[in-house]
Amino acid sequence: MSLPGADRREVQGPSPVSGGGNGVAVASDLNRLAIVASNQSTSQRLRLNPNKDHKPDSYEDLQLDFSPSIFSSLERYLPPTMLALPRDDKVKFMKDILLKYLPHGERNRVQKHREYRQKIISNYQPLHREIYTMHPQTFFVPSFLKAINDNSEESFRSIMSEPSPGVFTFEMIQPRFCELLLSEVENFEKWVNEAKFRIMRPNTMNKYGAVLDDFGLETMLDKLMEGYIRPISKVFFQEVGGSTLDSHHGFVVEYGKDRDVDLGFHVDDSEVTLNVCLGKQFSGGELFFRGTRCDKHVNTGSQSELLAHV
Structure with missing residues (x-):
């Protein structure tokens, strides 16, 4: 995991995670949401502070313009008079607020991306459906699960x-899960090639890879963030909103012959980044972290002499 804004360099894929298997990167853009409605009547204004005792509804079964976890987070800010309303009423209220504060151009982008994602999910047939639902015992190594269950800084630092x-x-992912996820990504890429479907790449720097959320893994990754990343970020990244992470950007990138061979010096657009090594046999894969943002940390081209193994 990296502190938000940490400058780093990646070369020929992420470095291996001991016991976790294999070489591709999964990263998460995890953002904090705090919106206050100013044009509502007093009884309908959002709370200044969240109601931590309120258990929000789940919105994962709905087709929404925003991540379901954003609605669950925002629900804690709803005025007391709205908390007992039917879920559909709360969705409409929150959606109106979110859209109001979204620029018109961004609304169009969100709508087009929703249509793009729905087209993929409607046509792509998953190969390993078991990875689309969170199964902690088969996804994570025992030491990681124990640390999460103990839920203390001491337990986290112990691993x-x-x-x-x-x-x-730290060790986190079972090798078998890494194999299944890689196989699923390969199956998705095969479908993309056969269907001649043009997909969006993970970011502006990598030409090879796929966004996991776009072909159905968004809900599982939401569970990963909420139940297994947020407890850690709450302890180690409190100063940047580590306890309130509520959205992510999950993707894989590919490095190798006839693929991307490195990733230049850059700053992640996230509060917390999780890199998971999924690759098979490979050499290289070093990561270089130069520190948090300052005048010396700017985008550069690739320079092999800057590499350091982590």
Whole structure:
């Protein structure tokens, strides 16, 4: 995991995670949401502080313009008079607020991306449906699950090393899950090629890879973030909203011959980044973390002499 704004370099795929298997990167853009409605009557204004005792509804079964976890988070800010209303009424109220504060161009982008994603999900047939639902016992190694269940800084540090301030490494994913996820990604890419379907790449820097959320894994990754990343970020990244992470951007990228061979110096657009090594046999894969943002940390081209193994 990396502190938001940490400058880093990736070369020929992420470095292996001990016991976790294999070489591709999964990253999460995890953002904090705090919106206050100013044009509503007093009884319909959002709360200034969240109602932490309120258990919000689940919105994962709905087709929404925004991540379901955003609605669950925003529900805690609803005025007391609205908390007992039917879920559909709360959705409409929250959606109106979110759309009001979204620029017109962004609304169009969100709508087009929703249509794009729905077209994929309607036509793509998953190969390993078991990875589309969170199964902690088969996804995670026992040491990681124990640390999460104990839920303390001491338990987290017991499985971690900190090679650089704000950068933590630890065993997390079962090798079998890595194999299934890689197989699913390969199956998706095969479908893309056969269907001649043009997909959006994970970011502006990588030419090879896929966005996991776009072919059905969004709900599972939401569970991953909420139940297994947020407890850790709450402890180690509190100062940047680690306890209120409520959205993500999950993707894989590919490195190798006839693929991307490196990733230049850059700053992640996230509060917290989780890199998971999924690759098969490979060499290289070093990561270089230069620190949090400052005048010296700007985008550069690739320079092999800057590499350091993490």
